[in-house]
Amino acid sequence: MTDAVVVEGLTKRFGSTTAVHEVSLVVRTGELFGCIGADGAGKTSLFRMLATLLLPDAGTARVLGLDVARDLWALRPRLGYMPGRFSLYPDLSVEENLRFFASVFGTSLEREYDQIAPIYVQLEPFRQRRAGALSGGMKQKLALCCALVHRPDILLLDEPTTGVDAVSRREFWELLARFKASGLTIIVSTPYMDEATRCDRIALMQQGRILALDTPDAITRAFARTLFAVRANDRYRTLLALREYPHTHTIYPFGEVLHYTDRRTGLPAGSVAEGVTAFLAGRGLTGVSAGTIPATIEDSFIAYLGGGAESWHASP
Amino acid sequence: MTDQIAIEARELTRTFASFTAVDRISLEVRAGEIFGFLGANGAGKTTAMRMFIGLLAPSSGTARVAGHDVYSGSEAIKRSIGYMSQRFSLYEDLTVRENIRLYGGVYGLPDKEIRARSEGMLARLGMEQSADTQVRAIPLGWRQKLSFSVALLHRPQIVFLDEPTGGVDPITRRQFWELIYQTAAEGTTVLVTTHYMDEAEYCDRISIMVAGRIGAMGTPAELKREFVTDSMDEVFVRLARPSQVEAP
Secondary structure, three states: OOEEEEEEEEEEEEOOEEEEEEEEEEEEOOOEEEEEOOOOOOHHHHHHHHOOOOOOOEEEEEEOOEEOOOOHHHHHHHEEEEOOOOOOOOOOEHHHHHHHHHHHOOOOOOOOHHHHHHHHHHHHHHOOOEHHHOOHHHHHHHHHHHHHOOOOOEEEEEOOOOOOOHHHHHHHHHHHHHHHHOOOEEEEEEOOHHHHHHOOEEEEEEOOEEEEEEOHHHHHHOOOOOOEEEEOOOHHHHHHHHHOOOOEEEEEEEOOEEEEEEOOOOOOHHHHHHHHHHHHHHOOOOOOEEEEOOOOHHHHHHHHHHHHOOOOOOOO | OOOOEEEEEEEEEEEEOOEEEEEEEEEEEEOOOEEEEEEOOOOOHHHHHHHHOOOOOOOEEEEEEOOEEOOOOHHHHHHHEEEEEOOOOOOOOOEHHHHHHHHHHHOOOOHHHHHHHHHHHHHHHOOHHHOOOEHHHOOHHHHHHHHHHHHOOOOOOEEEEEOOOOOOOHHHHHHHHHHHHHHHHOOOEEEEEOOOHHHHOOOOEEEEEEOOEEEEEEOHHHHHHHOOOOOHHHHHHHHHHHHOOOOO
16 A cells, blocks of 8 residues: 655745744554644644645645645645634535535535534534534544545545544544544644553654654654652642752653752662652752653653753843 | 732622622632632532632622622722733734833733833843734744733733633643742632543642532542542533533
């Protein structure tokens, strides 16, 4: 089977900004592939180039074996694209939107019903409702139906879960898993690290570049140091104290706890944890404990960013 | 954190015709606490927030925000709170300094005071060099830090943050949470609303609204213990899903 997407040296500039910088990647047929990165990482520009909506300044991209710049008319009917912003007609009803998108691709809702049925059953009770009056989660589902109604071979979903609550988000990912199981290739972007583990493989993106590309497991396994979760009653004072601890390599807030790595390598985890807790107790902090934990995608992302994140202190 | 209460609601209720959007909710948020106020779309979160910030009168129940009654003191409440939304807070085609001056004026600060506080803020943020740059031209992380500072310009007792770190990179996100910790440590109460449970885990305590009621309240660790899971997402979904059918 050929690869669904082959991108080589793809670059897109807007004025003095390089939105996508020499990106190369391969997405296999049938894969659920995630582009993970913050706003401004270049995800949307990459997706728009793959969707034939934006011409690259350099490099090439082949989708389903077709060149995105030369073969766009052959490619367009075969891809489904869901842009980041709600892009349906708010004044048309749910059903009218679907019929419109089906007719654009020369087909009909009736003919494609089985394709979208898993999602459409949830929308059908509201089929007369104006799309603009739907909740966020329902809008996303309608947009997904409209992107699928012409039976594309590949689906490009740009931040489909941004602004959607946790329940709808989970339902959305469950739907994607079903479509993936039917053999569809899906490329999805998200700024949310916790969604990365839903993908077969992910690309971590920052400022137009790919920092890492692998399975979520491989990316977290590659985290080089032993990671500790440090708990204490006063998180903020604990953070400030550990900044002054001579053995600290990294220390940052992570939800309820702080994540710590030690400068010294090869020391038993137990003695590192003891050292940290003794230091904090000496600083008068209470409720202190430290123990090792596996790294998450977010920890790995932070490690890859190193000092390369957009800093408050850098000159704009 | 002190024992002072920043937000106190008792049986707070709001109905719209026959629909009860907020149904007898009670909660207490302590001064200097970072409180996460969560709920699925349509759970009543926005209606409750609008009552807290003095934009909507309750149908019944009582609430005091920053020491003022929500029925009789809504104007005093508005002066005692700050608000920052991730999506919209600053005017992009105004400069950094113009934004500060605009909000200072909105909050009713005298010109002299605005000038003094602007200079102090710009120095603290290390943004003197960019004071006359349009906001659209400064990086997202800077903008966020600036809009947070602007929301604190009139030294409110409580600051409301709507998805404060959505869409930023993980390092910028942590710098922002540190700023929130620092603000809370100085005694300002921080109320956070977000759709993202991993963001909620940074809060001292959270409440989750379900169908107009408070379905659960506690520290993130307490809630995870109660629901026997290590994921806040799971807590949220289990609370919100019994209804299963999403509002259209």
